[in-house]
Amino acid sequence: MTQDLRLTIAAELERTRTRTALLTETVDDDDLTRQHSPLMSPLVWDLAHVGNQEELWLVRDVGGRDPVRHDIDELYDAFKHARRDRPALPLLKPAEARAYVGQVRDKVFDVLDRVRFDSSERLVDGGFAFGMILQHEQQHDETMLATHQLRTGAPVLHAPPPPPAVAIPAGEILIKGGTFTMGTDTEPWALDNERSAHRVDVPAFWIDAAPVTNGDYLAFMDAGGYDDERWWSERGWAHRQSAGLEAPLHWLRDQDGWQYRRFGRIEPIDPAEPVVHVCYFEAEAYAAWAGKRLPTEAEWEKAARWDPATGRSRRFPWGDDPPGPEHANLGQRHLAPAPVGAYPAGASPLGVHQLIGDVWEWVSSGFEPYPGFAAFPYREYSEVFFGGDYRMLRGGSFGTDTAAVRSTFRNWDHPIRRQIFSGFRCARDAS
Numbered sequence: 001m002t003q004d005l006r007l008t009i010a011a012e013l014e015r016t017r018t019r020t021a022l023l024t025e026t027v028d029d030d031d032l033t034r035q036h037s038p039l040m041s042p043l044v045w046d047l048a049h050v051g052n053q054e055e056l057w058l059v060r061d062v063g064g065r066d067p068v069r070h071d072i073d074e075l076y077d078a079f080k081h082a083r084r085d086r087p088a089l090p091l092l093k094p095a096e097a098r099a100y101v102g103q104v105r106d107k108v109f110d111v112l113d114r115v116r117f118d119s120s121e122r123l124v125d126g127g128f129a130f131g132m133i134l135q136h137e138q139q140h141d142e143t144m145l146a147t148h149q150l151r152t153g154a155p156v157l158h159a160p161p162p163p164p165a166v167a168i169p170a171g172e173i174l175i176k177g178g179t180f181t182m183g184t185d186t187e188p189w190a191l192d193n194e195r196s197a198h199r200v201d202v203p204a205f206w207i208d209a210a211p212v213t214n215g216d217y218l219a220f221m222d223a224g225g226y227d228d229e230r231w232w233s234e235r236g237w238a239h240r241q242s243a244g245l246e247a248p249l250h251w252l253r254d255q256d257g258w259q260y261r262r263f264g265r266i267e268p269i270d271p272a273e274p275v276v277h278v279c280y281f282e283a284e285a286y287a288a289w290a291g292k293r294l295p296t297e298a299e300w301e302k303a304a305r306w307d308p309a310t311g312r313s314r315r316f317p318w319g320d321d322p323p324g325p326e327h328a329n330l331g332q333r334h335l336a337p338a339p340v341g342a343y344p345a346g347a348s349p350l351g352v353h354q355l356i357g358d359v360w361e362w363v364s365s366g367f368e369p370y371p372g373f374a375a376f377p378y379r380e381y382s383e384v385f386f387g388g389d390y391r392m393l394r395g396g397s398f399g400t401d402t403a404a405v406r407s408t409f410r411n412w413d414h415p416i417r418r419q420i421f422s423g424f425r426c427a428r429d430a431s
Contacts, residue, residue, distance in 0.1 A: 002117050006338040009112060009130045012403060016137050017105065019332065019401070020050060021350055023144040026156040029094045036151040037418050038084040044097050045076070045086045046144050050137045051101030052076040054108060057377075062129050063111035068104055078379060131189030131403075132377070138401040145332060145399040146419050148263060149250070155264035161335040164399070165272060165341030169209035169353045174430060175299070177204035180306045181313040182298055183370050184408045193382040194408040196372035200298045204430035207295055207303050209290070210340040210353045211361065211425045212286060215271030218258070221247060225290045231288040236281030239416055249277035249418040263335055272339035274359045274423045280391045280415035283362045283424035295427035297365035297410075300394045304355040304407045316407050317348035317355050323405075328357030329398045330405065337398055337423070357400065359423030360411060367392060367412040389414060397421035412428060 024032060024047050032044040041049075052072060059065045075089050092100060115124055123129045149158055165384060166202045178201065184190045185197040226246050229237050233285050239245070251269070252259045258269045278286075295303070305313040314320055318327050327346035337358040347353045355361075367390040375383045390412040396405035399421050413420060 005117055005127050006112055009127050010109065012134050013105070013108070013130070015318075016134055016141070016401070016403065018103075019141050020047065020101075020144075022136060023092075023141055023148065024098075026225045027148075027151075031151060031153070033087075033091070034151075035084075035087045036147050037419065039417075040143070040147045040150060041083050041086045043144055043147055044093070044094050044333060045089075045091055046140045046147075047094075048072070048092045048097040048100060049076040049078065050140050051097070051104045053136055054101070054133050055104045057129055057133055058111055059107045059243075061103060062115060062124055063107065065111070066106060068107065069100060072100075075255050085164045091269075110128065112235065118350035126188035126354055127262075128189060129377075132191070135189065135191070135404045138404040140400065141332075142397070142399040142404070142421075144383065146421065150419060151264075153264060157263050157335060161219045162329055162338030163342045165339040167344040168341035169347070169351065172206040172428075173350050174351050175202070175205055175207060175210050175303055175304070175306070175350065176308065177202065177430070178364070180302045180311075180358060182301050182305075182408075186314070187406060187408065189403075190406070190408060191381060191410075192374065193369065193410050194366075195374075196370060198371045198384075202296075202298050202302050205295070205299050206430060207352060207427045208292075208425040209351060211337075211359055211423050212283075212387055213271060213340055214269050214273050214275050217275040217286060218269070218271065220289050223274070225285060227291050228289075231285040233284055235415075236284055239279075239281050240285075243416070245279075245282065248275060248282070251277075270339065272341075274337040274340065274354070274398075276337055276359045276421055276423050277418050278362075278422060278424070279418045280362045280422075282418075283422075284364075287424070290426055292426035292428045294362060294364040294424060297363045297392045297394065299427055300355075300361065300363045301348070303352050304395070307349050309349065310389045314407070315348075317352065318346050323356060323402045328354070328396075330357040330396060331401045332399055334398055355395050356405060357396050358398055359395075359421055360397050360400075361395050362422060362424040363392045363394055365392050366390060367410075385412065391415045393420070393422060 026183050033042050035042050055068050179199045181197050182200045183197045184194050250261045260269050304317050307314055369386055394410040
């Protein structure tokens with residue numbers, strides 16, 4: 001079992017680094033060091049930050065080894081430098097950053113060969129520290145993918161289109177009231193904010209069978225939704241006016257209507273594709289216009305996990321098996337959300353589709369700890385964000401890797417953010 005875990009971790013480390021290399025080697029050094037948006041770090045900062053976190057946790061902490069580069073810890077501490085300020089730092093040059101992350105990885109493989117997973121040390125139990133670092137790198141890969149979407153210039157990323165729709169879901173699904181188990185105590189690589197498993201009583205509600213599509217959202221726009229204060233919260237309307245919002249981010253209007261700029265290509269809007277790059281306030285306004293609301297975090301997770309036949313919470317909507325290409329659009333296999341109905345094998349028992357992958361889904365809940373929460377292995381991953389001005393996002397996107405998503409995974413961001421791969425679906429009370 002220990003050797004199988006070593007082999008699994010080694011394969012995941014290699015697979016993840018291959019993706020990181022793709023995102024950082026398809027552009028030249030100027031693109032790597034440039035800040036493409038004040039909301040994002042230069043790609044070269046993300047690259048070295050990934051290596052630095054790997055060094056801190058796996059080389060120094062788990063492995064007890066001497067530092068590789070103790071002099072750069074402060075430069076790559078995400079809490080000490082806001083993203084907008086990072087280009088002014090004396091960052092490692094691209095060649096230096098690549099050499100550094102390679103040197104760290106060599107030492108990590110040596111640590112992996114020697115670590116005892118049967119230790120009583122919680123950090124290595126079940127390979128947790130390695131899983132945490134794998135997820136961290138994949139999360140930064142998704143962040144770098146969002147940076148690629150913001151960069152200008154010729155396309156550098158390529159992938160086949162997502163599969164077509166084969167079973168188009170329509171309407172709403174009724175989720176009966178009652179308790180279900182939210183969170184987890186059993187996922188070995190689950191992060192602290194996903195714990196502990198606890199029972200939650202959720203009144204009956206309706207939830208959309210699929211995410212809101214571009215076609216749905218265009219109807220809201222055509223009905224004057226951006227100009228009608230009735231549909232917006234007070235904060236949302238103030239932001240809509242100050243930011244000049246009139247369409248999702250990356251939508252472009254021409255004489256023929258709306259187009260979409262995606263990774264350097266201009267494409268027609270696909271009405272069957274889940275809408276992406278909308279902020280929480282836009283999602284909230286659409287839901288109000290449609291006579292609905294956004295689901296709560298508990299409602300979303302119940303729709304994604306609850307099996308009415310057994311009363312058990314599954315790992316994923318389709319069951320306990322990890323995501324395969326037939327289940328969900330994940331891992332940057334495609335560079336767009338798939339049309340609604342493309343993954344019938346990934347639907348929940350009640351017929352809710354595409355809860356995992358395609359687009360992160362805004363929900364109405366703020367970021368709060370679960371009962372029994374305990375910060376591990378450090379407060380700055382979750383605890384310092386509790387109670388802030390955040391809204392939760394669930395389910396992952398086409399840019400989220402299988403190693404960094406599950407039905408218990410919790411993501412959060414400010415409600416004004418749109419550079420992330422964010423969409424939504426609606427819900428309403430059963431009454």
